[in-house]
Amino acid sequence: MKTRTLLLSAGAVLLAIAAVAIWRWRQPGARIDPALEAALNNIISDYRKIIVLVEDADTLDAAARARSLAAGRVLFWRKQNALEEISRRLLADYQQAARASFRGSTDSIRQFIRCLNANAALHDADKLAFLDLAEELEAAVPPSANGGDPLAAPLRSLHDDLQSIQLAYREEVTRIFRSSPRAGNPAGGKNGTRTCAF
Numbered sequence: 529m530k531t532r533t534l535l536l537s538a539g540a541v542l543l544a545i546a547a548v549a550i551w552r553w554r555q556p557g558a559r560i561d562p563a564l565e566a567a568l569n570n571i572i573s574d575y576r577k578i579i580v581l582v583e584d585a586d587t588l589d590a591a592a593r594a595r596s597l598a599a600g601r602v603l604f605w606r607k608q609n610a611l612e613e614i615s616r617r618l619l620a621d622y623q624q625a626a627r628a629s630f631r632g633s634t635d636s637i638r639q640f641i642r643c644l645n646a647n648a649a650l651h652d653a654d655k656l657a658f659l660d661l662a663e664e665l666e667a668a669v670p671p672s673a674n675g676g677d678p679l680a681a682p683l684r685s686l687h688d689d690l691q692s693i694q695l696a697y698r699e700e701v702t703r704i705f706r707s708s709p710r711a712g713n714p715a716g717g718k719n720g721t722r723t724c725a726f
Contacts, residue, residue, distance in 0.1 A: 559635050564617075567610055568643050572650065574607040575657035607657070614640075615661050622668050622679065630678055637665065641682050644690075652693045653700075659690045 581600040585593050618637055625634045644655050644662075666687040669680045 560639055561636060564614070564636055564639055565643070567614055568640065571607050571610050571614075571657055572654050574603045574610075575654060578603050578607070579653075611657075611661060615664055618661070618665060619668055622665060625679070626668075626677070629676060634679055637679055637683075640665075641686055644686060653697055655690055655693055656697060659694055662687045662690050 578600050581596045585596050588596060618640060621634065621636045625632050644650065644658060662683070666683045669677060669683055
């Protein structure tokens with residue numbers, strides 16, 4: 529009798545563990561897309577490299593400066609292409625989730641939000657690489673979005689946070705990008721971070 533009770537108890541514990549594991553696996557944001565994570569990390573890496581290459585370019589001799597700016601241009605366009613690809617994907621995922629009244633997966637968007645909010649390795653300035661993307665995603669949220677859109681508040685909050693960072697760094701970023709004699713409009717994009725005329 530004791531053996532039977534013990535076996536039933538062990539089975540109940542195993543069932544509870546399996547139920548918790550399945551529940552956690554199905555929670556939004558529990559799954560991470562390695563390809564999206566790699567793309568986001570590559571954008572951050574390219575953004576950092578661009579800033580380093582351009583920051584002190586005016587102190588270099590002409591040949592070194594030309595090489596530095598050429599490398600910056602290559603990195604810039606690679607970063608831009610990756611951002612555009614991610615933007616298309618996340619906007620499509622958001623629209624698909626909205627059409628399904630957010631009953632489907634929003635993992636990619638949640639992963640993007642987590643990348644910027646929870647990644648301790650990111651500096652505030654690194655996050656500026658994603659300001660226009662955050663603005664595009666936030667603009668996709670209807671103004672009348674209510675409790676039926678679980679992404680509305682996190683996307684608005686992320687966009688607000690990035691705008692605050694931009695205001696804090698605007699002077700420094702502008703100075704860095706103006707160091708290039710061909711910079712023209714140093715900040716280029718709508719928010720001053722996504723495009724830069726090298």
